[in-house]
Amino acid sequence: MTGNGWLQLAVYMVVLLLLVKPLGQYMSRVFDGSAAITRWCRPLERALYRLCRIDGEQSMDWKQYALALVVFNTLGTFALYALQRLQAFLPLNPQQMSAVSPDSSFNTAVSFASNTNWQGYAGESTMSYLSQMLGLAVQNFVSAATGIAVVIALIRGFRVRQAHALGNFWVDLTRSTVYVLLPLSFILALILAGQGVVQSFRPYQTATLVNPIGVTEPATNATGNPVKDAHGNPVNRSVLINTQTIPLGPAASQIAIKQLGTNGGGFFNVNSAHPFENPTPLSDFFEALALLLVPAALCYTFGHMIGDRRQGWAILAAMLVLFIPLLVIEYWAEARPNPAYPAVVAQAPAVTPGAQQPGGNMEGKEVRFGVTDSVRWSVATTAASNGSVNAMHDSYTPIGGLIPLWLIQLGEVVFGGVGSGLYGILVFAIIAVFIAGLMVGRTPEYLGKKLEAFEMKMASLFMLIPPFCALVGTAIATSVAAGRAGTANPGAHGFTEILYALSSGAGNNGSAFNGISANTPFYNTLIGIDMWLARFWPIIAVLAIAGSLATKKTVPASAGTLPTHTPLFVVLLASVVVIVGALAFFPALALGPIVEELQFIHLH
Amino acid sequence: MKKIVLQALLLLLALTGLTGIVYPLIVTAVVQLCCRAQAEGSLIERDGRLVGSALLGQPFDRPQYFWPRPSATTPQPYNGAASSGSNLGPTNPAQFDVVRTRVAALHQADPDNRLPIPVDLVTASASGLDPDISPAAARYQLLRVARARGLDPTRVQALITAHTRGRQWGLFGEPRVNVLELNLALDRLR
Numbered sequence: 001m002t003g004n005g006w007l008q009l010a011v012y013m014v015v016l017l018l019l020v021k022p023l024g025q026y027m028s029r030v031f032d033g034s035a036a037i038t039r040w041c042r043p044l045e046r047a048l049y050r051l052c053r054i055d056g057e058q059s060m061d062w063k064q065y066a067l068a069l070v071v072f073n074t075l076g077t078f079a080l081y082a083l084q085r086l087q088a089f090l091p092l093n094p095q096q097m098s099a100v101s102p103d104s105s106f107n108t109a110v111s112f113a114s115n116t117n118w119q120g121y122a123g124e125s126t127m128s129y130l131s132q133m134l135g136l137a138v139q140n141f142v143s144a145a146t147g148i149a150v151v152i153a154l155i156r157g158f159r160v161r162q163a164h165a166l167g168n169f170w171v172d173l174t175r176s177t178v179y180v181l182l183p184l185s186f187i188l189a190l191i192l193a194g195q196g197v198v199q200s201f202r203p204y205q206t207a208t209l210v211n212p213i214g215v216t217e218p219a220t221n222a223t224g225n226p227v228k229d230a231h232g233n234p235v236n237r238s239v240l241i242n243t244q245t246i247p248l249g250p251a252a253s254q255i256a257i258k259q260l261g262t263n264g265g266g267f268f269n270v271n272s273a274h275p276f277e278n279p280t281p282l283s284d285f286f287e288a289l290a291l292l293l294v295p296a297a298l299c300y301t302f303g304h305m306i307g308d309r310r311q312g313w314a315i316l317a318a319m320l321v322l323f324i325p326l327l328v329i330e331y332w333a334e335a336r337p338n339p340a341y342p343a344v345v346a347q348a349p350a351v352t353p354g355a356q357q358p359g360g361n362m363e364g365k366e367v368r369f370g371v372t373d374s375v376r377w378s379v380a381t382t383a384a385s386n387g388s389v390n391a392m393h394d395s396y397t398p399i400g401g402l403i404p405l406w407l408i409q410l411g412e413v414v415f416g417g418v419g420s421g422l423y424g425i426l427v428f429a430i431i432a433v434f435i436a437g438l439m440v441g442r443t444p445e446y447l448g449k450k451l452e453a454f455e456m457k458m459a460s461l462f463m464l465i466p467p468f469c470a471l472v473g474t475a476i477a478t479s480v481a482a483g484r485a486g487t488a489n490p491g492a493h494g495f496t497e498i499l500y501a502l503s504s505g506a507g508n509n510g511s512a513f514n515g516i517s518a519n520t521p522f523y524n525t526l527i528g529i530d531m532w533l534a535r536f537w538p539i540i541a542v543l544a545i546a547g548s549l550a551t552k553k554t555v556p557a558s559a560g561t562l563p564t565h566t567p568l569f570v571v572l573l574a575s576v577v578v579i580v581g582a583l584a585f586f587p588a589l590a591l592g593p594i595v596e597e598l599q600f601i602h603l604h
Numbered sequence: 605m606k607k608i609v610l611q612a613l614l615l616l617l618a619l620t621g622l623t624g625i626v627y628p629l630i631v632t633a634v635v636q637l638c639c640r641a642q643a644e645g646s647l648i649e650r651d652g653r654l655v656g657s658a659l660l661g662q663p664f665d666r667p668q669y670f671w672p673r674p675s676a677t678t679p680q681p682y683n684g685a686a687s688s689g690s691n692l693g694p695t696n697p698a699q700f701d702v703v704r705t706r707v708a709a710l711h712q713a714d715p716d717n718r719l720p721i722p723v724d725l726v727t728a729s730a731s732g733l734d735p736d737i738s739p740a741a742a743r744y745q746l747l748r749v750a751r752a753r754g755l756d757p758t759r760v761q762a763l764i765t766a767h768t769r770g771r772q773w774g775l776f777g778e779p780r781v782n783v784l785e786l787n788l789a790l791d792r793l794r
Contacts, residue, residue, distance in 0.1 A: 008775060029652035053607070072612040078704035079616065092689040125686055140615070155682040170615055177619055182627060193635035196659050199643040200633070204685070207647075210787060211664045215680045245685040246645050246657050253631040257623075270687040275659040281777020314625035337723075342707050346720035350740055354765065361729040363699065364689045367673065367736040370778035374730075391730045392689035395699075448689035491771045515691030525733065573674040599695050 001335045005372035009327065012376060014291055020316065024300025025295065028178045029150050031172065031305070034076045037179055047311055048174065059165030062239050062547025067539050068169040069146060071115050072577035073536070076220035077138055081109040082490070085136040086125070093128035094203035100126060107524035112139035114535035115147055115417055117258070117265030117387055117510035118501075118527060120519040124247040129201060136265055137254040141185075144261030144294075145475055146421025150539050151298060154423050155305045157546030158447045162553050166546055176419075181261060188256035191286050199252040204245050212242035212589050218266040251277060257603035259290035264387030264510040270489075273366055273375070284373050284390060290387070291380050295415040298422045306447055309589040310565035315425055318573040322414045328416035330375045335360040340603040361400065364392030373525070375400070378511075382407040385417030387510025394489070394497065394513040401513065402589065405500050408507040410581035411466060417508060423542045425577070427462045429564065430545070431454060432576040436562050445561060448554035455545050462541040467508045467584040469534045473502035473526055474588065482522035488515030492599070496592035503532035503585075622676070650788065660684055661735040662784050667713055670737070670745050672783040673724055674706055677732035690728040703727070704762035715749040736780035744768050754792065763789055 038045070060068065068434035078482060084100040101110070104120055111118045112135075121127065127136070149172035156166050169233040180336045187306055193199050219227040219237040251267040255277055258265060272278040274460055278287055296316065297434040303312020337347035349359035349371075358370030363375045374391035381388055382404035407414060413424035430446055434456055437444030444451045477483030477498045486501075487494035504511055505527040512518070518527065563569065635643040646658040656662050661672045664684045675681035676690035692699040706726040711717070722740040742764045752758040767786045770779050 004775070011775065048618055052618055054611050060778050068608055068612065071608050074617065075609070075612050075616055079620075122686060122688075129624055133628050134620060134624040135659060137628065138620045141623040142619055144766065164736075170611060174615070174619070176791065177623065186627070186631065189631045190634060190719055193631070193637050193643050194648050196642045198645050199632050199635045200645065202644065205645065205647065205654060207654045207662075210650075210655055210784070210791070211662070211666050211669055213663045213665050217679045241663075241680045244656060244660070244662060244682060246647070246654075246660060248645055250628045250632060252635060253628040253644070256631075268687050270689060270724050270733075271733040273689070274687050275731060275735055279646075279770040287777050288784055305668040330687065338694060340695075341703050341723070341726075344707060344718075344721055345703065345723055346740070347714075347723045350722075354768070355723060355740040355743050357722040357740035358778045359723060361691065361694065362724045363694070363728075364730045366730050366734050367738055367780045368777050369732075389730075394693060395689065397694045406788075414768055418793055482780065488691055489693035489696045491695070493695060513691070514689065515693070577698055596693075596695055603695065 001331060002351060002372070005331065008362050008372050008406050009331070009376055013195050013286065013324070016026070016289060016296055017369040019293060019295050020300050021294035023297035024312070025304060027180055027297060027301040028304040030175050034412065038175065042177070045174065049170070052170070054170045055079050056168060056171050058168055058170055059166040060368045062153070062166055062543045062550070065166050065169045065317045066543045069149070069539065070536060072169075073146060076142060077109045077113040078141055080112060080135045081105050081367065082292070083131050084108060087131045089127065090130050092130035092133070092201065093290045097126060097128045097130070101522040102520060103524035104322045104519055107528040109531050110528045111510065112136055112265060113143055113265070114508055114531045115143035115261070115263060115385065115420065115507060116508040116531045116535070117263045118505055118512070118531065119265055119510065120270035120524055123266055125312070129249050132267060133250050133253060135256060140254065140257040140261050140263040140265065141177050141181055143179055144174065144257070144263060144418045147171045147417050148176040148180065148298070149419065150542055151419040152421040154426060154542055154546040157303055157549040158306055158449060160319070162552065163550050164547070166543070166550060181257060184260050184290070184293075185253070185256040188260060188286060188290055189252045192255060192283050193252040193523050195283035197252040197255060197283065198248050198276045199250055200248040201250060202248055204247050207246055209242050209244055212240055214238050214240050247276065252327070255287070255288070256387060258292060259287045259386070262295065262384045262386040264381065265389060269575060271343065271388050273392070278390055281368055281373060284369055286372070288377050288380055291384055291386050292415050294418040295384055295421040298419065302422060306425070308565070311447065314570050315422070315429065317570045317575070319414045319425065321570060321574045322410070322577065326407065327375070330400060330403045332374065333397050334371045334375050336397055338603070339601070361397050364395030366391065378404045379407065381511055382509060383414040383416070385412040385420060385422070385508045389502065389511050392514055393511060394515045398593045398600050402597070404511065405503060406581065406589065406592065408509045409467070409470065409585045410577055411463070411507060412507045413577055419506065425573070427459050427542065427545070429461065429573055430459050432569070432573045433562060433564065435576065436572060442560045445555060448557070449549045449554060450553050454548050458541040458545045463537045465537045465579060466534045469530045470503040470506035471584070471588060473506065473530045477502060477523070477526060480522070484521065486517045486520065486523055488517070489495070492592055492596040496596065499588055499592050501527060502530055504527070506534040508535050533553070607678065612740075640727050648784070648788070655788070656784050658782065658785060659735055660733045663664070664783065666780045666788060667748055669787045670742060670749055673734050673737055674726065675732040676728040682733060687731045687733055689730045689732060704752050717744070717747060719744055734785060737783055739764070739779050739781055742781045742786070753790070758792070759793070763793070
């Protein structure tokens with residue numbers, strides 16, 4: 001831990017918070033239709049709706065809204081599936097990638113449509129430029145826009161009185177995409193390309209190595225089978241490697257939305273650890289900033305739209321109360337030396353000019369990022385439902401791996417996904433108000449709406465589905481051979497790999513303990529189902545809450561109303577999130593990272 | 605229902621055109637105008653031949669070159685077609701073995717060097733393509749490289765200093781040395 005490290009983390013938080021108000025205000029005006037850009041573009045927008053046979057003025061009730069959303073996302077999933085299966089016959093495939101396997105295509109299609117962006121495949125060796133650009137990138141936009149649409153519908157549910165109308169899904173989806181995500185992505189893509197992120201349609205290049213190297217690899221015969229000697233042992237041969245492949249592609253445009261839309265599906269296998277996806281500390285700063293930008297700003301949008309900004313700041317404060325301590329612990333955890341390395345290895349950070357080194361746990365981390373930028377990213381990407389990485393979580397110290405995992409398990413409500421984070425924490429706010437109501441024996445109300453049995457049932461469903469998917473999935477995977485076969489590390493760490501994979505799917509996060517071999521029919525199917533259920537069931541529950549709230553009258557605040565903008569409520573809300581997350585997952589965590597931490601500190 | 609499916613399909617097509625074709629093409633057009641070299645992979649040529657990218661690390665194992673960080677890509681290290689980390693866990697005995705092997709290889713290449721070994725030089729990077737080492741890791745290899753080339757160590761040190769990049773904007777990231785660029789500069793010294 002260094003002074004510079006703390007300063008970098010502080011600057012990051014300050015810049016993020018400074019952007020909350022301007023962007024939050026802008027988004028609020030976009031959805032009210034009063035932003036300048038929406039007025040200028042109104043004729044174009046109308047033409048688009050006419051073209052799509054959409055009546056933009058028609059307002060939907062919650063069931064129509066949910067139906068449109070599910071139909072749209074289902075079609076998107078099918079389109080992405082088809083694109084991957086057919087990529088060999090389609091243009092923009094200079095590397096002649098063959099069709100993606102059926103199970104991997106299914107998994108990836110669900111993954112991107114559900115805003116999870118779990119990657120079972122390796123981008124640079126699987127996907128054609130067309131599949132990336134026309135399939136994956138498009139789902140990055142529309143799945144993020146879907147999340148924003150849901151939260152806007154929920155906000156309208158609080159705002160309207162005795163009505164059924166939650167707005168029009170098509171309009172909310174289009175406006176989120178065109179006025180929010182596209183302009184931000186455009187700016188970010190240009191910044192990233194300036195730093196060195198590739199944006200090219202040329203085929204992969206081949207460079208001649210300055211220092212050709214010899215490697216030994218298993219020998220194969222003419223039919224491609226391994227050669228065995230008289231004792232049945234595999235025969236090795238040495239080959240001289242004198243070239244390096246330089247992968248290219250339209251990456252900058254896709255990486256921009258990958259970060260902004262809390263998607264996280266990388267262009268290359270190692271995601272934002274790849275030098276072509278995240279080449280400099282500055283590109284890292286902007287990508288990490290983009291990761292939390294929209295979710296943080298939506299808190300302000302919320303306050304602005306319901307006409308009480310303090311409510312929005314209170315939600316943001318509850319997120320920060322959880323985020324900042326976890327970031328500090330993560331920094332401490334990863335700056336630690338590994339006790340089992342030889343004594344001659346220097347593991348402490350050094351700042352002497354000419355002999356600086358980042359130090360700390362550098363396995364699976366890049367030198368340009370060091371420990372500081374790596375932990376900033378891993379906490380932000382799991383707090384948000386992004387799931388992109390700039391370092392390999394599988395190689396983090398046990399506590400260093402526990403915190404990202406637990407942030408996912410908290411329900412991705414600390415910032416969370418674009419839209420999904422805010423609607424998630426608003427459901428937790430409903431639960432917090434309910435618990436407070438039980439304590440004092442009054443009917444709970446939030447933002448002037450009485451909370452009754454129906455809302456609580458839906459909120460409970462919302463809260464229970466992701467842990468159910470994660471834990472039942474983990475139980476299935478650990479009880480069958482196909483599941484256990486995927487682990488790369490022995491012992492408790494191997495169990496954590498499985499728990500992380502299923503939690504990541506159920507949290508719609510998408511990051512991984514990457515050693516797990518998940519590109520198998522078993523994991524592709526299991527995690528695919530996990531992602532689909534844990535995305536769309538909770539969305540339907542949220543829309544049901546929105547629909548029910550919309551029909552109620554607004555009750556004026558009385559002496560018995562719990563104020564929901566005070567520090568007391570902030571602490572209550574954060575506690576509810578922590579208690580629910582801890583209760584659901586502590587037993588599983590005890591078997592994984594907690595056991596491993598005890599082993600780690602006793603290493604020598 | 606039929607109406608909703610039609611609306612969804614048409615809107616999906618329209619948004620696909622906008623975000624999947626128009627947007628990436630405009631980005632491509634702009635960056636090809638303003639920063640073409642970066643957009644095409646920051647390629648480096650020597651004597652008219654492509655020798656790599658300034659952003660991608662390369663393997664070096666000869667004593668007269670600075671060595672990069674260990675790379676976990678397969679089948680060969682620094683495989684640009686298949687980026688990967690090792691994903692070895694912090695308590696995995698296989699990780700301790702491989703670190704010990706790397707320490708031994710560094711000691712074998714330079715038996716008199718008993719300086720502490722910077723941790724980035726014995727741990728695999730996240731991408732397997734890390735182009736950088738820490739300044740400490742370059743200094744650790746200084747005498748070996750100077751000896752193998754018959755160069756005065758101060759000249760090599762000057763070259764390291766010239767190729768050390770500080771924190772970006774004085775604040776972001778970590779100080780670092782680009783191994784490929786440093787080695788190409790060494791070859792130019794002669």
